[in-house]
Amino acid sequence: MSAAGEWLLVAAMLVVAWLPMVCAGVLLLAAAVFGGLWPMLGLPMLWILVNVHRAVNGRDPLPGRAIQPGNEPELAELVRDVAARIGFDGPLLVRIVPLPTAALGRVRVSGVRGHVLLLGLPLLRALTAAQLAAVVGHELAHEQHIRDRRTSWLLSARGMLAQRLEGRFRPLAPLAAPLLRASQPSAWRTESVADADAARLAGTTATCEALELTGLLVASFDGLAEGWLSDLAANQTYPEDFYDAFDAALRDPLVRHRCARTAADDDAIDPYATADHPPSAERVSALPHIEGATAYGTDPLTLRGAAVIEQWCVEQLAGLDGWRDSGGGETADETRRPRRGRDRYDPPQPVRLLDLDTDRLHPPADVEALLLLRSATRQDTPQRALSAALDAIADGSWPRLARRIEPGLRWVPAAARATALREVMAGAVAEPLLGMLREAGWTYASRWMSTVLTAPDGTVVDLYDLLVAAVDRGDPVPVRDLLQTAGVQETESV
Known part of the structure; x- marks a missing residue:
């Protein structure tokens, strides 16, 4: 263009x-x-x-925990070396955040314009030095490629327009989608050029691995780790070994398989062309083939203050910043506690995910989900509701059933609705199916995933994969064969 x-x-x-x-x-x-x-x-x-004043004179605190070169020399040296090789100049702050992300933003500190590089702790723990160099190199190179006024304005306008399409009510979609679709190739081109710069810096292999592993970390965090936080918070606890447990879960091949598929599915869903990054598979295939020795290592970087940083990140994720002071001790923050003695509550208590029994890590039967399925199928037992749902898959009426289970699907964009319908249907059927197989003696195949079970004869079955395939093909026979093999008598619907 x-x-x-x-x-x-x-x-x-x-x-x-x-x-x-x-x-x-x-x-x-x-x-x-x-x-x-x-x-x-x-x-x-x-x-x-008020908004103009905030935009001009705002003093919002920077996200993350500041990293001083003297405290973390290895990380500071890597960032400094990457910046020099990329040709990035100007003040650059480095801050660690709890989430699996990497981003570069413009800031003004004490009247001096500069940039802040945000690096997620999950990335620092999982990526090798070469892979991390590729990630940092991409962010710094991308900033250089969007410094011209036209590209900067185009990306800003895309971001502003994409925000207008968030939420349920999207009256601007017919006007916005064609414009976003027309501008997306220009946005993607800046990402591809930055990927190429990263490959020239750290090598194609390290860059490819960084792209794939970053997508896996994001999908795992969203689909698995956030559930730990919410489930434990409901019991007034938090996981003090959160990142150790997250690393352990990522070593499980079943988790990696599921999350890799989730990341690919997420890449494929972009109904309004709001994605600023191409799908990971396209980014990998577009990388230039540059191999050879790299200046960076094949092990993760050493963080001198790893324990303190990890504790700070866990406290941020668990919302403990109001309970603890900067030194990590408990603080009497009376401004956040009710004044009446009978209404006072205690701070969340730490637990260790790695020490919990496997059954404790898997959520109990979702009673609400079972009630929704029974109500949508108009059946009085989970067994009959399951049979009715399988019948709907067979006769092709399952989309209507999925809408009854989850009325909010009507707000999903049309281009993404088929995928959303399938996920709702598979998830609804998985709930009674899981309970019936567990009662028949099937056990969890993974400490971290509840829908992958092991049969008494050692066969491992991913129920979600099985159900998604059944919905896609309109064929519930494999599910019914599984029930028969497990010795579970299917109850006919009425």
Whole structure:
């Protein structure tokens, strides 16, 4: 696309992004002028002024935990070396965050403009030095490739327009989607160029591994680790060995298989072309073939303050920052506690995930999910509800059943609805199926996953894979054969 075409795209995206606010402003102005309701302009104008003031003079704290070169020399040296090789200059802060992410942002500290590099602790623990160098190199190179005004404006306009499509109500979608789709190749090109720079820096193999492992870490964190946090928080506890448990889960081949598939599925779903990164498979295939010795090692970097950093990250994830002071001791934060003695509560207590029994790590039967399935199928027992659901898969009426199970599916974008319907259906059927097989003596095949079971004869079955295949093919026979093999009598629906 020509430069003039990209500028037109930028203008069009900004117009559509600001369209709701412009329309609201016009209506307010018309009410003020023709209705004599000038006081109605007071609050909107105040809101605009406050937001402009925050944008210009905001002092939001930087995310993450600051890393000082003297405290973490190995990490500081790697970032410094990568910056020199990439040709990145200017002040650069490094901060560690609890999530599996890497990002570079622009900041102003003490009046000096610079950049802050955010590195997630899961990446620092899992990536080798060469893989980490590829990740850092990509972020620094990407910033250099978007410094020109046209590219910077195009990415900013895309981000602003993509935000307007979040939530259930998306009236701008018919206008926004074509513009996002037209601008996506330009956004993806900046990522591909940065990937190529990373490969020239750290080698194609390390860059490829970094791309794949980063996607796996994100999928594992979202689909597995966040569940630990929420389940333990419900019992007023938190996992003090969170990152050790996360590392252990990633060594499980069953977890890696499931999360790799989830990452690929997520890459494939982009109904409004809002994704700024190409799918991982495309990024890997587009890398230039550059091999040979690399200046970086094949082991993860050593963090001198690993224990302190890990504790800080766990406290952030578990929301303990209001309970502990900067030194890690408990603090009497009375501003967050109710004043009445009978309403006071204690801080969450630590538990170790690696020490818990396997059954404790798997959630109990989801009673609400079973009730939803029974209600949607109009059956009075889980066994009959399962039979009715399998019948719906066989006769092709399962999408209607999935909508009854999860009415919120009507808000899912049309392009992603088929995948969402399939996931809801497979998840709903898995609940009674899992309970029936467990009662028949089947055991968990993985400490970390509840839908992969081992039969008494040693056969391992991933129930979710089995159900997804059944829904896709419209053939529940393999599921019914499994029940028969397990000695479970299927109850006919009524």
